[in-house]
């Protein structure tokens with residue numbers, strides 16, 4: 001008997017090394033690290049962890065290496081309750097690594113070792129067809145190669161599932177095809193700027209930007225708009241959720257937590273305005289600690 005999996009997450013899996021430092025050292029100087037966390041990370045894994053924490057049955061589609069770290073990442077994901085049947089363990093490949101350096105001003109700097117072999121190919125995604133054609137929702141990270149993104153979206157749609165995109169397609173040529181196939185598009189401030197070709201300057205501007213993106217295909221758009229907060233829109237209206245006054249330790253992973261909680265809410269059949277509250281609250285619950293791993297509590301009433 002196979003367990004039903006409601007959501008597939010297609011994206012990055014990496015070893016995440018979070019280092020909190022008083023200051024980033026200048027060349028030829030050293031600082032002592034204040035605290036260190038090492039964990040399963042990468043946007044795909046973080047979203048899958050968030051979904052699992054919220055009680056959603058989730059399967060991950062991504063790539064790890066055949067090194068010891070790869071085995072450890074798979075083990076961690078399983079421990080988090082994530083189905084890893086569709087994770088590729090690529091021969092002769094080192095697993096991805098993200099070093100997240102957070103300084104005293106709570107700003108992050110990432111050192112990313114995510115070469116092509118740890119990214120999904122179209123063939124990798126096609127191996128996951130059995131999962132993708134049977135899920136209710138597929139969350140796809142646009143940092144993955146466009147052919148892999150398109151293939152995941154097509155397989156999901158073929159099975160009648162909803163496609164949720166996070167990020168901005170890097171590939172200009174395929175951008176319109178990718179957006180046309182989306183049900184939900186979520187972008188952070190920088191990604192929104194890439195999509196629009198200009199920065200978002202005000203709340204009205206963010207709402208306008210969201211309606212513009214709705215014209216490209218998605219039926220719901222969620223945009224992070226800097227200090228304004230998060231804007232969620234469909235063709236009938238919009239909601240703006242202002243930033244919380246939570247003390248920020250590191251915004252890393254807050255967008256991924258937002259996507260996880262937003263998706264979980266839509267799956268429960270809630271309207272996007274409610275999903276928006278859950279998403280923003282999940283971001284709030286993630287900015288208070290260093291590193292991208294969410295710690296979402298399904299019993300918490302979010303709004």
Ligand SMILES: Nc1ncnc2c1ncn2[C@@H]1O[C@H](COP(=O)(O)OP(=O)(O)O)[C@@H](O)[C@H]1O
Pocket residue numbers: 187188189224225226229230243244245246247248251252253254255256257258280283284287292
């Ligand atoms: N103080 C805060 N309270 C709540 N949410 C916040 C706060 N500061 C930032 N955020 C949210 O965190 C999210 C960060 O998103 P993103 O840059 O995509 O993160 P990542 O890709 O690392 O998961 C945005 O949606 C932003 O609005």
Ligand SMILES: [Mg+2]
Pocket residue numbers: 188255256
């Ligand atoms: Mg993001």
